[in-house]
Amino acid sequence: MKHFFKILKFAYKYKYLALLNALLNIVSVLFGLFSITLVIPILGILFGTQERVSSAPEGEISSQWVSDYLAYKLTNIIESVGETGALGIICIVIIIAFFIKNLARYFAQYSLIPIRTSIVKDIRRALNTKMSLLSISYFSEKRKGDLISRMTTDVTEVESSIMNTLGVVVRDPVNIIASIVLLMTMSVKLTVIVLFLFPIAGLVIGKIGKSLRRKSNKGQIQMAQILSAIEENISGLRIIKAFNAEKQINSKFEEELKKHQNIMSSILRRRDLASPMSEFLSTLVMVVIIWYGGNLIFESQNDEAISSLSPQSFIGFIIIFSQILPPVKSLSQGYYSIQRGSASAERIIQVLETEIEVKENKNALPLSDFKQSIRFENAYFSYDEKPILKNINLEIKKGHTIAVVGQSGGGKTTLANLVARYYDLNEGTLFIDGKNIRDYKLHDLRKQMGVVTQDAILFNDSIFNNIALGIENPDSEKIIEAAKIANAHEFISKFENSYQHKIGDRGHKLSGGQKQRISIARAVMKNPPILILDEATSALDSESEQLVQDALTKLMANRTSLVIAHRLSTIQNADEIVVINEGEIVEQGTHDVLLKNKAHYHKLHNMQNLS
Template sequence: MDSISGMRLIQSFTNEEFESRRFAERNQENMTANLKSVRLRSMFGPIIDLLNNIGLVAVIVFGAWQVMEGEFTIGLIVAFLAYLRLLQSPVRNFSRVISIVRQSAAAFERITEILETQPEISDKGNAIELPAIKKKIEFKSVDFAYDETVPVLGNLNLTMKAGQVTALVGSSGAGKSTITSLLIRFYDPQNGTIKMDGHNIKDVSLKSLRGQMGIVSQDIILFNGSIRDNIVYGKLNATDDEIIESAKAANAHDFISAFPDGYDSQIGERGVKLSGGQKQRIAIARALLKNPQIIILDEATAALDTESEHLIQQALSRLMKKRTSIVIAHRLSTIHDADQIIVLEKGQVLEKGTHDQLMQNNGRYKQLHDLQFPQLSDIKYLAT
């Protein structure tokens, strides 16, 4: 499946022969296992037939001896042979059923093992409904590690005000995406608490928590189906007017209408028939249709051309309007107007403030900014 969805990558690296060999090896392993299974199953028939024939020989030999002794009649022997013949077919069929049952039992065990796996994150027995956020989101003394030996966040304390744009910046591995994953409760911290308007998110239902959030990430997930199917995923009972309105707000309506089938156009596996910018705008339309209280943007404009980025920035501006927004960004030009910028380093808050405040501090944020815009720092140096 990975080879099919990653066909372009395979072709770009000219690794078709490698993938063919790998497929042939897996196919050979599968064939060997199937042959072994068939060989074992094929033994049941001859064994059952052998046992049946032994039974026939035993009846004939024992019956002949009893006839000579005058204990049995020939008619009684014929009756025994007839009964034995009638028994052979059910016994043979039963052996086949046993083989099928054993195969089914093995498959059933694997399926039930998956179905009975309990999620690590679940609602408490007395979970409450989370009301719409109006004040703030707080991380208090939060510790988290995917692997106990490698901590990601350590004693993290930060506050994000409702209705404002909070940007998270820092080097790779600083913990930016982990913060949003904890907020959505894909994971729970080992220590500390995360609160929304004073409610510990562990005490609220997952549906009410995640129902307030919309996510637009760099790695867009689209399902194999129509454009309409993917947009309506944000609100399953949405009307056509609502779908079109959200697409217009996401600057997606024009390119969707240009397709022969419009909103019913098929986009292929993971949206393979769409460009990167088109996929991003469909994801934004999906988030707009959901109308979330909190919007999380994880590198939503990365790896896009200038024109697509401009269109998406317009759509994101509409999406973020009057919402609590959390923006993870490596392109610092996209967060100059953020109400609060939090600079993370090794899982801790290094700096926070507005763009102008952080630039005046001459700290880590200014270093990152100057690395991205060296020409601006050169101009200021010459001006002084």
């Protein structure tokens, strides 16, 4: 339940709407009970047992005083218009009371709608904001489908289960309490029986609810597995078809579906047990009340000295008690819904309470311009206790191009990620212009950097918006100029909508070379002093590589560049080449110097020449 209350914190800023909802629900309950109590004098008139009170009651106000006063007013009405007229007046009052009750109930629900929709919006916004702040390592550990599931199905589950119960949180408890108070004024003995039996029913319902929550958690985890499988199948569809693996993949997916079906069947069976179980238990209580109350009436009829319920009051008691059953039933269903939704709430809270590893210091310094150098000093970095970089000492001076080469998995990309502060070092220090990188504002730091990766990350939008990513009110002329520098303007102009051409999901409507040139145009548009190129040409054919390499050469002019390279031919003119092997720098120098050393770089160079 603690996760349920954490989710309800999102409702705090809508407290005034919630207060209005509570007040309207109270009005609805009071008018509902008032209309039902008017049935008692109707029965008295019909049975000829209505007590006549000729004088107004005196003394302090109490339940008996109220009863005598109503009897006095009813006596006046009967004497004025007769029993038939009195019956008609009471019926009209009941109609008005029920109308006000339902009108208040409608406006209570009306006031709840903006709370419900706003909370769901706020939860999704909070999740999206949190995910944008989490470090890259978090997403390496989690499956995409699981995160998508938390943003979609879990939030929807919270909306449908927990938010749906907000309407009954005030109305039903108030209805039950007010009804019990009214019943106490009619018969203490019968009400005590009600109060004794209802908690027993509540214990039975609560036990079922706990098992429902456990199953619901498994159901949400399994749904995340299904979404992950869908995402992987769509992304890898070409490979699946190429290897004729449709049957194998579909078989695995069928297994996931069956697991989900079994879990959901169990959940639905338990949830559907809520209504009949609560109704059956309530009926048992009703039968006990009828049996005991009937005996009280028989006793009073046999012995007039015994003061007990009148027949019409007893029937009124049963009618009022029957009005407790729907809210009790509704609360039991709401409890089940909360238990089911709490599993989703827990998964949402897990994301929201995840510690942000890469944090900005409270008094972080601004960084308006890169002036001197980037320097690693005795730097160590591990991932899941596995050493990735060890004792890195490296300086990248402003305006220089530093290329990093080495075997796959050696730590080259991790080095670049540390410069962009996607991760923080475990030991040692990374300096920017002589100050620890952790001392700068993250926004200012990343504003100094442009990134071009091996896999061009593009969005399902226009070419214009992809190039202008992160720039407010971009100038169209500057967009075109950036595209020309990136050798992209020519092919963009051939599209019917030119720069407004939609490139599809991850840019699938473009070739690899075209995507990479748009990625370079995006970096040109940002115009950063520091450039990080992570194997930007390794996945291209020779013709595309030449165009992209030419664009990169233009981009790197007069910038500080950190180039992660697989093809050594692309970095021969670098100011310095750094060779990393198993997380350590094993060689540094220019292309010619390293070849003369005949060590690691010489070996890599010969291997590529042979291939």
